[in-house]
Amino acid sequence: MEKTNKILDAALKLFVEYGFHGTPTSKIAQEAGVANGTLFNKFKTKDDLIVALFVDIELRMSKFVEENSKETTSFKDTFKELYFASLYWIIDNKIEFRFVQQFKTSPFLSLIAPEEIEKAHKPICELLQKGIEAGVIKPLPVDYLVMLISSLIYGLNDYLIKNEFSKPKQHAVISDTFDLLWDMIT
Amino acid sequence: MEKTNKILDAALKLFVEYGFHGTPTSKIAQEAGVANGTLFNKFKTKDDLIVALFVDIELRMSKFVEENSKETTSFKDTFKELYFASLYWIIDNKIEFRFVQQFKTSPFLSLIAPEEIEKAHKPICELLQKGIEAGVIKPLPVDYLVMLISSLIYGLNDYLIKNEFSKPKQHAVISDTFDLLWDMIT
Amino acid sequence: MEKTNKILDAALKLFVEYGFHGTPTSKIAQEAGVANGTLFNKFKTKDDLIVALFVDIELRMSKFVEENSKETTSFKDTFKELYFASLYWIIDNKIEFRFVQQFKTSPFLSLIAPEEIEKAHKPICELLQKGIEAGVIKPLPVDYLVMLISSLIYGLNDYLIKNEFSKPKQHAVISDTFDLLWDMIT
Amino acid sequence: MEKTNKILDAALKLFVEYGFHGTPTSKIAQEAGVANGTLFNKFKTKDDLIVALFVDIELRMSKFVEENSKETTSFKDTFKELYFASLYWIIDNKIEFRFVQQFKTSPFLSLIAPEEIEKAHKPICELLQKGIEAGVIKPLPVDYLVMLISSLIYGLNDYLIKNEFSKPKQHAVISDTFDLLWDMIT
């Protein structure tokens, strides 16, 4: 792995455990196995590193969701694919997700342009728009729907983490929640 | 106002704006109009102050919700009272709520006993239990229901903040969301 | 006991355990059971307290030695009385003595006039002078003799503390050491 | 000179003049001509610095005494070599010695293992043991003898400092004291 990635990896792990300011750059460098100065060759400042890490994670998530959700002929199935892909990524990348949550509630969020943050919601927005036009989804504002969906996903994730279910049980809960959600928005 | 409260007030304001570590204790003292040392007479450490602030806010919210939600004979109405009281408190105490969100995604959360955190959910848990027993609410696990409800509330709050609606429009959205929620869980 | 004495007592105990600067005045007041401000009513500054404590201890030791060493017709016996009285006081007032040692090797010593410090040696000086004139003691400078004697006493005290002998054994060692000392200076 | 040594040097000088707590680390760094932070790169805490300084001085003294006391065939001469070497080091390193005295009467002493402290006495202990076995020295406990000897050396040193004799006079006093000591223990 390249040094840049080693640094991002180490930073992620430490930030989630100790918080942004509870993690000195020196510890990140140490954990990454590089020299202190190397970190500052790759990222101009610590804030730069934090932002770069956020952008990197968002990108990885988007990519995963895009690649792992087949577009089908049925609207409901396409929507389900998106929902499951998102949840699976979050479940398999708990640390990344906790970082994102921490970042989004922190003042660092303001370092990023709002469009950049919205970008991740683009696929779901477009899909919902189609759903409304097709008369499948209730004619509510798209950003309102996105809010409903994502808050459920985030809440569900927290719930799954707290309860440590078996894989099949987890799947069942995710599936049941989808049904509740579907009923709510259609 | 007492100095202790002045300090809590100043801390709240600054923490939300600059983050826990972006806010030096000296600035808090200054903003509160007390001497630096006074802060440490009232709170042994900065961490203590952060935790005390969280506990204080949770207490104030619980008290408000309790005092502002009448118990009625209709289960649905009682539930609605609780829902509205919660949302109204959050809307009128945006800064407090942002602090709570920041606190809950930070490593500081681990400084508080899990029971302490759950305590805020006790009224709603008891109510839902009764609702299930009365056959009004779907027979789902209570903590699962709590998750569904609170994630919707949090999401809705973010949505309202972002959109800056007029008071009547706000009320309409809150009311409509309640209907969606009610359909989902009954 | 008066407050002043309670403060001196508490200070002594804490200074020996934690050092002068390792002991805050607030802890002294607390240990003494008086208010913080009371300490500063009795002693203008912390340094004043430290010096007063030293002077107090030296006075108590002098008084004890004076009262507990009978003047006899035999020079050797009178000298022995003084030697034993000194050692017994030190042994029974270990904490006081450790304070004195700490004080004497610290920069606080310079806050006291040299005459004040020498005062404690006055009785032994006068006695030795007589001993020399009587031809009993070797005709060496009196302050040289005092140095020999006191360094032996200090060393002996450390030795007794380290070894924790029984009372009779202690007495034997003290007595034997006197004989060595007597041989040395006569 | 390396920065570490510059810091130790500055610390020694200031500690002896102002005491451990009367000397801020910032002054040490300044006196040493290094940045404040550099001090804490070399020594994790101020206490660490104090302990390191003590260990360093003890080591230097041991090394000097070892290197400057020839072993001879005569027991008395060998003993005398040790005695003189010790005294000469002390006299030429007054500041170091005052530091050691201050350290040994302070609560910092407890930060060092007792064996570490005793180590400095090892050569003299072994020599005295031989002397006893050879029937030259009085058959007294070795640690008792060490106490007698070291207390005389310390006392003599204080005496010499106070009186500021010329070099030859100093030598005479040291030599005379050796004779008294020798008489006492043989």
Place this chain on the structure above:
DNA sequence: CATGAATGAGATTTCATTCAT
């Protein structure tokens, strides 16, 4: 006199960042 809350100067320590090698 006694009290103890309030003060603020100052101490130790941390850590993002630089730069000579």
Place this chain on the structure above:
DNA sequence: GATGAATGAAATCTCATTCAT
């Protein structure tokens, strides 16, 4: 490009001392 020693600004926290009650 990589390194890590050096930097010094800034943060948290302590504590002698004051003073209104």
